Amino acid sequence: MNYLRRCLFLTLLLCLYTQALFAVIEVYEFEEEQQHQQYERLIDELRCPKCQNQNIADSNAPLAKDLRQKVHEQILDGKSHEEIVQYMVDRYGDFVTYRPPLRPVTYLLWFGPFVGVFLVLGILVWRTRRMARVAQQALTQEEEAALAHLLSQNSTKDPIE
Template sequence: MVVGTAYATIDAYEFDDYEKEQRFRVLIGELRCPKCQNQNISDSNAGLAKDIKDRAYRLINEGKSNQEITSYMVERYGDFITYRPPMKPSTWFLWFGPFVLTSLAIVILLIRKLKAKPPEPVSVDAAKHKKVEDLLKKLDD
């Protein structure tokens, strides 16, 4: 029997006070990992997320505010790094796109429904009508 040992690394960040630690936890929960799909850097195991956490740790210990740290990260990685991008022309599509596209789809569906023609009635001549009635009578008997 072979027994293996699993080694795991835990990022241990030590702070001078509880307030800095709480700020760090909030900050890494609000920053998105640029490499991962919709995962914050707190939950990500990517090397890039580790680098961002290390940088945030250093900046907090240097006395930077959360706003200064977020601004630094946005300058370096772009607006994608925040879950709440700022309202500016380059992010309008993110903010208004879903509402505009949904409204447009509703308008298109309503127009198509209003323009749709009712189906033409099928005309059946007397001979075919009599034949169908005869077949139905046979089934009833």
């Protein structure tokens, strides 16, 4: 029994140890602290083109790993923040940034929600005004006479029938 417990314990320990081998942490070295801060800001700002709404800092996709490596290389080459972002946009399109630029192609993206809200508000105002006008209209003498006739016919009938 003691031998069985020892084997089970060693097997469990081996499983836990091999799990730690799969946990890879990327470590990039920089010459200055400012470069490291720029790197962190860029990988948080750039979106992974392969993943659904994940930045390259949080993504485990191989493409995100390559992009982090490319950002690191460009920072060490002395590229500015704007140059690195422009390189990524040139290569992967505007999708790689969370804030696409304002161009005729992206007008709907930027202004569509506002146009939709104003359109809905306009329709609501129009409908409420229209309903108020309909409710305020007075009956003509002919309509009043027809209504009185219908009410008098209905009141003469026995409600039990």
